[in-house]
Amino acid sequence: LKGQITLKDLLTKINNTATQKFGAQYAEARAQKLYKTALTLKEERVEAAKQGIENGVAIRVLVNGAWGFASVGSLDSVILEGAVSDACRMAKLASARLKTPIKLAAVKVVEDRVLSKPKKNPADIQMEEKIKTALGVNKASLGFDKRIKSCSVDYFDLTGSSFFVSSEGSSIEQDKLYVWARITASAQNEGIFTFSKEEIGSTKGYELFDEQTSEALGEKVAKRAIEQLNAKSPRGGKFPVVLGPSVVGVFVHEAFGHLAEADLALSGGVLANNFGKKIGSNLVTFYDDGTIEGAFGTFKYDDEGVPSHKTLLIKDGVVSGLMHNRETAQKFNAEPTGNARAEDFRVEPIIRMRCTYMAPRDQTFEELIEDVKSGYYFKSFRGGQANLDGTFQVGIQEGYEIENGEIGAPVRNASISGNTLETLHQVSGVGKDFLLDPGRCGKGQTAFISDGGPHIRISKVVVGGSA
Amino acid sequence: VAVLEKNTMISLAENAVKAALNMGAVEAEAYVYEGQASNIGIELGQISKTNRIIDRGLGIRVVANKAIGFAYTNIVEAAEAVEKPVASALSAARVSKPDPDWNGLPQKKPYANTAKTFDKKIVALSSEDLVQIAATMLDAAGQVDKRVFPIEGGVGSGYISTAIANSNGITGFDKGTVIECSVATLAKENNTVTPVCFEFNAARNYDLDPAWVGKQAAKMAVSALKTKPVETKSGKVILTQFALQELLAYTLINAIRADSVQRDQSPFKGKLGEKVASENLTIYDDGLFVGGLRTGAFDGEGVPHQKTAVIEKGVLRNFLYDNYSAKKDGKESTGNASRAGYLSTPGIDTTNFHIMPGNKSSGEMLSEVDDGLIVYYLQGAHSSNPVSGEFSVVATPAWKIKNGEITHCSRGVMLAGNIFELVKNISVVGDNERQMGQLISPWLQVENVRVIGQ
Numbered sequence: 001l002k003g004q005i006t007l008k009d010l011l012t013k014i015n016n017t018a019t020q021k022f023g024a025q026y027a028e029a030r031a032q033k034l035y036k037t038a039l040t041l042k043e044e045r046v047e048a049a050k051q052g053i054e055n056g057v058a059i060r061v062l063v064n065g066a067w068g069f070a071s072v073g074s075l076d077s078v079i080l081e082g083a084v085s086d087a088c089r090m091a092k093l094a095s096a097r098l099k100t101p102i103k104l105a106a107v108k109v110v111e112d113r114v115l116s117k118p119k120k121n122p123a124d125i126q127m128e129e130k131i132k133t134a135l136g137v138n139k140a141s142l143g144f145d146k147r148i149k150s151c152s153v154d155y156f157d158l159t160g161s162s163f164f165v166s167s168e169g170s171s172i173e174q175d176k177l178y179v180w181a182r183i184t185a186s187a188q189n190e191g192i193f194t195f196s197k198e199e200i201g202s203t204k205g206y207e208l209f210d211e212q213t214s215e216a217l218g219e220k221v222a223k224r225a226i227e228q229l230n231a232k233s234p235r236g237g238k239f240p241v242v243l244g245p246s247v248v249g250v251f252v253h254e255a256f257g258h259l260a261e262a263d264l265a266l267s268g269g270v271l272a273n274n275f276g277k278k279i280g281s282n283l284v285t286f287y288d289d290g291t292i293e294g295a296f297g298t299f300k301y302d303d304e305g306v307p308s309h310k311t312l313l314i315k316d317g318v319v320s321g322l323m324h325n326r327e328t329a330q331k332f333n334a335e336p337t338g339n340a341r342a343e344d345f346r347v348e349p350i351i352r353m354r355c356t357y358m359a360p361r362d363q364t365f366e367e368l369i370e371d372v373k374s375g376y377y378f379k380s381f382r383g384g385q386a387n388l389d390g391t392f393q394v395g396i397q398e399g400y401e402i403e404n405g406e407i408g409a410p411v412r413n414a415s416i417s418g419n420t421l422e423t424l425h426q427v428s429g430v431g432k433d434f435l436l437d438p439g440r441c442g443k444g445q446t447a448f449i450s451d452g453g454p455h456i457r458i459s460k461v462v463v464g465g466s467a
Numbered sequence: 468v469a470v471l472e473k474n475t476m477i478s479l480a481e482n483a484v485k486a487a488l489n490m491g492a493v494e495a496e497a498y499v500y501e502g503q504a505s506n507i508g509i510e511l512g513q514i515s516k517t518n519r520i521i522d523r524g525l526g527i528r529v530v531a532n533k534a535i536g537f538a539y540t541n542i543v544e545a546a547e548a549v550e551k552p553v554a555s556a557l558s559a560a561r562v563s564k565p566d567p568d569w570n571g572l573p574q575k576k577p578y579a580n581t582a583k584t585f586d587k588k589i590v591a592l593s594s595e596d597l598v599q600i601a602a603t604m605l606d607a608a609g610q611v612d613k614r615v616f617p618i619e620g621g622v623g624s625g626y627i628s629t630a631i632a633n634s635n636g637i638t639g640f641d642k643g644t645v646i647e648c649s650v651a652t653l654a655k656e657n658n659t660v661t662p663v664c665f666e667f668n669a670a671r672n673y674d675l676d677p678a679w680v681g682k683q684a685a686k687m688a689v690s691a692l693k694t695k696p697v698e699t700k701s702g703k704v705i706l707t708q709f710a711l712q713e714l715l716a717y718t719l720i721n722a723i724r725a726d727s728v729q730r731d732q733s734p735f736k737g738k739l740g741e742k743v744a745s746e747n748l749t750i751y752d753d754g755l756f757v758g759g760l761r762t763g764a765f766d767g768e769g770v771p772h773q774k775t776a777v778i779e780k781g782v783l784r785n786f787l788y789d790n791y792s793a794k795k796d797g798k799e800s801t802g803n804a805s806r807a808g809y810l811s812t813p814g815i816d817t818t819n820f821h822i823m824p825g826n827k828s829s830g831e832m833l834s835e836v837d838d839g840l841i842v843y844y845l846q847g848a849h850s851s852n853p854v855s856g857e858f859s860v861v862a863t864p865a866w867k868i869k870n871g872e873i874t875h876c877s878r879g880v881m882l883a884g885n886i887f888e889l890v891k892n893i894s895v896v897g898d899n900e901r902q903m904g905q906l907i908s909p910w911l912q913v914e915n916v917r918v919i920g921q
Contacts, residue, residue, distance in 0.1 A: 040812075042730065045566050048528065048812045049559035050537040053552070067508075067516035072468070073523060073541035079468060083519070090517035090594045094507060097514050097602060128562045135564070149731035186732050186854045193734060193855040233857075236699060236883055236919035266511055267618035268653050270660050346520055383850030388618075388653055389662045391879055393861045395850020413852050415859035417881055464859035464881035466917050 007031055008173075010077055011165035014059060014084050019167050022088035024061040024068075026104060027167040030303060031057045031075065032345050034160035034176060035123060041134045041153040043142065049127055056345035059084050063091035065101020069348045105329035105336050107306055109169040114300045116175035118205025122157035125206050130155060133209050134181070140218025141185050145226045151185040151218070157206070170305040178296070178448060179208050180438065183217055187225035194228035194412065196221050196397060197382070201438030201448065204294035224380065224398050231410035234399065234465030240375035241416060242368050242402065242457045245435035247381045247394060249451030252286055253356050253441065254384040255392035255420045257451075260288070260313045260321070261339070261351045262328035269388040270421055271319060280317040280424030283361055283456075287312055288323055290338055290354035296438030297356075297450040301338070303349035308338035313356075317424070325351050343445035353441060358453030361430035368429045368457045370405040376463060377402050378414065390420040393464075415464040429457035468521050471501050473640045476630035479525060479543060484632045486553045487529045492560070494530040494572050495553075496633035498767065499523075499543070500809040506623040507597045509650065512609075512616055514601050517594070524809035525549065529556045533569045536560025537812050570794040575636045578771050583758035588673040589624050589644040597622045600677045604648055607681030612654065614692065615685040618663070620650030622677070629763075637769035645760065646670055648677045654688035661691035662863040662878070665709075665844065669902070671758050687843065690876060691864050696921040697877045703839030703894075704882065704916040705832060705868070712906045713848035715820070718856040718886035720905075723777055724803075724815045725792040732854045734887055738783050744890035746781040747825065753907075754802050754818030761905055767806035767813035775801045777820075781891075789815045822908035825896030832897050832912060834871040840880070840918065841866045841873065856886035865918075881919040889913055 011029035018027035034054045040047040056073040057080055068091025070083035095101070122130075134153045141151040157179045164172040180201035187194045198221045202208040243251060258264055259271045266272065271279075290308030292298050299308055304326050312320050322332065325340035328351065340349040369377065380398035395415040401408035431454035441449045471479075480497040487495035501523040508516040524541035536559030538552035601622045608617045628642035649667035653660055664687035668675045706714070727733040735743060754772025756762050765771055768790050776784040788796070789804035792815065805816035833841070842862040851858035865880040866873045897909035 044564075045568070046534065046564045048535040048537040049563040050539075050812065051552075051555045051559055052539040052810065054541050056541060066514075069516065069518035071518070071520045071522070073521065074544070076544070082468060083521075086519045087517070090505070090507075090519060093594050093598055094514050094517045097598070099513050100511075102515060126562070127559055131563060186730075188731055191734075193732070193852075195732075195852050195854040233883075236881065236917065263510075268616050268655055268660055273658065346522055348516070348518060381850070382852070383847065385846045385849070387662045387846055387863050389660045389863075389878070391662060391846060391861060391863055393847030393850070395847055395859060397852075413855070413857035413859055415847060415850060415881070415883075417847070417861045417879060419879060462879065462881060462919060462921070464861075464883045464919055466857070466859070466883040466885070 007163055008165060008171055011163060014080050015165060015167040017081060018061045018084050018088055024063050024088055026062040029057060029059050029165050030345060031163040032160065034158055036156060036158050037130065038156040039130060039134050041138050043150060044135060044138050046131060049131065058342065058345040059087050060348055061087050061091055062102060063088050064095035065098050066091045066095035067102065071346045102327055103330045104326040107326060107336055110305055111171050114174040116177040118177060120206035122179050122206045123159040133214055136214030137183055137218040140215040141183065141222040144219050144222035147187045147189045147226060147229065148222050149186050149188045153181060153183050155181045164305045166305055172301050172305055174301060177203055177205065179206055183221045185221045185225045187229055189229045192229055194225045196225035199438055201296040202294055203296060203298055227410055228412045231412035234376060234411040234414040234463055236463060236465040238460050239463050240372050240457065240459050241461055242372065242377045242455060244379040244455055245433065245452050246437050247378045248358055248453035248456050249437050250381045250384040250394050252358050252453060253353060253451045254386040254394060255423060256286055257288065257353050257356045258386040259390065259420060260323055262322040262324045262332060263351045264388060265322055266328060266331065267388060270390040274319050277319055278317045279319055279421050280314065281427045282316045283427050283430045284314055284317045284424050285359040286314045287359065288353050288356045292355050295355045295436055295450040296448050297354040302340045303342040304340040306336045306338040306340065308354060311337045323351055323353065325349065341447050343447065347445050350443065352443065352447040353449050355436060355450035357436060357451060360432050360434045360454040363429050363431050365431060365455050368431055368455055369402055372402045373404055375402045376411065376414065377407055392420060393417045416461050417464060418461045423458060423461055426459045426461065427456055428459045431455035470503060470626060471523065476628060477638055477640050480630045480632035481638065483525060483527050483549050483553055484634055486550055487527060487557065488634055490553060490557055492529040492531055492557055494634045496528045496572050498526045498806060498809060499630040502625060502627045504623055504625040505594060505597060506621055507601045508621040509601060509605060509617060510619055514598060525552065526809040527552050527556045528812060529560050530569065531557060531560040533565040534560045534563040536563060539809050568795055572633045572635055573637065573768050573770050573790040573800060576771050578639065578764040579755055581755060581762050581764050584643040584671045584762050586644050586672040589646050590626055592624050597624060600648055600675065604650055604677035604681040607678040608650055608652055608685040611682055611685035612689045614654045614656050615652050615688050616655060617650050617652050622648040631769040633769060639765045639769050641764045643763065644671060646673060646675060648675055648680055650681055650684045652684045652688040654692050656692055659692060661688050664688040664691060669760060693875060694878050695875045697867055697880055697918065699918065699920045701915050701917050703836055703912060703914055705839065705841040705910055705912045707843050707910050708901045708903045708906060708908050710842045710845045711908050711911060712903045713845045714858060715906065717848050717851040717853055718858060720817055720820065721853045722856065723786055725786040725788045725796065726815050728786050729792060729795060734856065735783055741783055742781045743783045744778055744781040745893040747893050747896050748781055748890055749779050749823040750777040751775065751821045752777055752787055752803065752817050753821045756819040756821060756907065759819035760902060761818045766802040767804040770800045770802045770804065772802045772818060787815055787817065789813055817905045819907050820905050824898045824900045824909040827895055827897050829897055829899045829910060832895055832910060833868060833873065836868045837870055839868045841868055858886065859883040879921050883917045883919060
């Protein structure tokens with residue numbers, strides 16, 4: 001086995017080849033040694049207990065202002081020399097047509113070793129124990145009501161470490177630790193089908209399952225599926241809505257977060273022309289924060305070796321900041337924010353969110369709903385998606401009517417949509433509570449993120465319903 | 468790095484199976500995967516990045532006492548490297564819970580020949596060739612209109628090979644190529660930004676038209692600049708392949724998977740032989756479709772690919788099976804076990820989901836709509852209810868059709884409904900078949916779709 005010193009030396013040597021032999025302006029090498037455990041349970045059947053090893057190296061070079069990237073699942077120096085040669089040669093070719101060569105914002109050289117300190121390291125928990133926990137969730141859900149027809153539990157944990165060495169002299173070794181589970185349940189009664197899901201995740205450790213018991217998790221998912229059996233389709237049209245923290249999180253992530261990723265802002269996203277401008281009500285303050293201890297979207301250094309910040313995106317309705325990598329920070333003359341993330345050694349780092357949320361204010365839930373004559377309370381989401389023109393969509397898995405300031409009958413399969421620049425002005429109430437949910441975001445690659453906020457009220461938004 | 472040869476791939480798989488049996492597994496199956504890809508990337512209107520990715524690995528599934536263990540590794544160079552995942556899979560199986568329904572790995576069956584899945588011209592393409600394709604696409608997009616900005620895209624060529632072996636004597640090897648080019652554009656005028664418009668080519672053989680891709684993506688963006696609202700009502704909607712691919716993947720396709728049916732998650736349960744859709748709708752799952760993006764000799768368990776009737780003239784004919792779900796129903800696998808390379812155990816998925824074409828041209832379809840919408844891109848389809856088939860999505864954007872002509876674009880239009888009602892209301896099927904991921908389909912016109920305007 002290669003120790004840390006040898007691996008650092010190996011990566012340094014690769015970077016030297018890029019800069020000295022092939023004329024790269026900049027080179028970075030990332031290596032990972034990761035261990036994964038995964039389980040899928042369906043109706044108390046263990047579909048497979050899985051364990052995997054993934055070792056590999058990613059090399060990224062900047063040659064004549066163009067990026068070259070190569071990835072190999074190997075720590076062999078001969079193979080790596082071949083990969084760095086490929087990366088430099090291809091970058092040089094691509095650079096021939098560049099109009100605007102890529103430059104990088106300066107950053108401090110970092111040398112660090114980041115240790116994870118779990119109370120319960122998932123790597124030390126026996127497979128039997130993990131199966132027992134997942135079975136507990138499965139049983140609790142299926143036993144909740146006989147109309148629950150199916151329940152899946154997907155579990156995974158990831159441990160190991162990642163290495164980052166740059167030609168500028170940075171050298172970082174970080175422990176990686178993720179624990180995650182998704183529970184889905186379906187219910188059926190008299191030809192009506194319903195579906196419910198819940199995700200939990202943490203970078204702390206396996207103690208996640210001490211905070212939320214198997215029984216509570218299983219019942220929560222089952223209860224939602226059962227309640228929806230009596231729900232009706234919402235009316236389509238514009239309505240006032242009150243959103244729960246989990247829906248607010250996805251709303252912030254989709255309706256604003258993606259637009260505040262500097263690469264998408266540069267691509268022509270609607271925030272490009274709105275920096276420093278007021279695009280929302282005074283109640284709207286959003287952050288993207290990579291420093292919340294134990295949160296699913298938290299890490300100390302990003303995959304360009306930049307420390308993860310707490311980044312203010314919008315303050316009292318005014319656009320205040322963007323999420324950057326070193327390339328976009330240079331273009332905006334801003335500080336890199338530590339948002340450059342790569343899913344694994346197979347892909348290059350791109351700008352991703354971390355923990356994105358709305359800051360709480362001072363209202364109670366009762367105050368938020370009391371003025372709503374006819375609208376909806378959307379408590380839990382199923383998914384969401386954004387577009388650069390500011391169109392967002394959030395699908396709802398748990399919702400209720402609000403009639404004359406009171407929560408009424410459940411509705412199912414609603415969604416909300418609108419344009420960010422119009423909708424943020426419609427935020428007319430923000431609660432004092434706060435919750436952060438784990439999630440996974442797709443942008444070509446998957447990133448582990450968190451999002452959340454308090455309860456909020458939006459005075460007018462389009463609700464998609466089939467009634 | 469040279470690709471792994473057929474013999475090397477097969478012996479890696481066979482040796483892993485042997486090792487597992489020697490170490491006490493009752494049954495074993497090994498899947499070896501190699502992928503090599505080169506990509507030229509477009510970002511912010513210029514070719515500015517490249518990548519070269521080599522990914523190979525081995526996944527091993529073992530059975531001990533009717534319990535399943537799985538392990539994978541991406542270190543396959545040394546023979547002893549294989550022993551570790553085999554031991555790991557076995558230890559996982561030994562502590563796992565036995566499955567009384569487990570009824571063995573699949574048996575050996577002959578493979579059919581596949582056509583047009585490998586093209587040595589793709590393997591021989593140089594990075595210079597790929598840069599040239601990207602430049603052609605980018606230039607074509609730029610020449611359409613000054614208001615168009617190509618935000619991202621690229622050109623990629625890939626070689627993929629798989630080998631499989633199991634303790635019932637299955638051994639298989641297959642290799643294929645793919646090439647694709649794509650570009651996402653938007654158009655800007657004053658303070659208006661259009662939604663992202665996208666076009667692409669993807670093929671197993673070297674058959675690309677990058678200039679068409681660039682031009683088409685740019686034209687779409689320009690036509691999305693001027694918008695007017697549409698009213699809230701139920702009406703005719705033409706769904707193009709982009710919209711169908713999104714919508715069907717999260718709704719209808721779940722309902723025809725045998726595991727969904729067995730787990731009471733499909734409204735199609737008990738409806739084989741019944742009329743479930745418009746008689747205009749015929750769908751085959753065809754793992755042998757000539758040049759299909761998901762065509763191959765065998766599935767993720769080494770079962771031969773085949774052509775399976777799913778819906779014929781509106782009548783539900785078959786569900787899609789892997790080995791496990793088939794044995795549970797006393798049937799044969801339809802060759803629909805799918806895997807994410809070496810990283811996962813098999814699960815049921817479509818191969819090429821082929822909606823059979825009709826006889827109306829796209830021009831005729833448009834000209835015969837007095838009042839309706841045509842929808843290319845959808846947003847939020849993944850938030851559909853995967854069991855009930857209810858959806859509530861945004862068309863980004865939709866184009867209004869009036870008296871047989873496209874009149875204007877409209878933003879923020881929502882479509883809401885239920886896929887099982889929608890398939891009953893398919894009134895016209897186009898002849899303009901196109902392949903998009905797992906879907907091969909023409910345009911479909913649907914009546915009475917709930918449209919929520921602004």
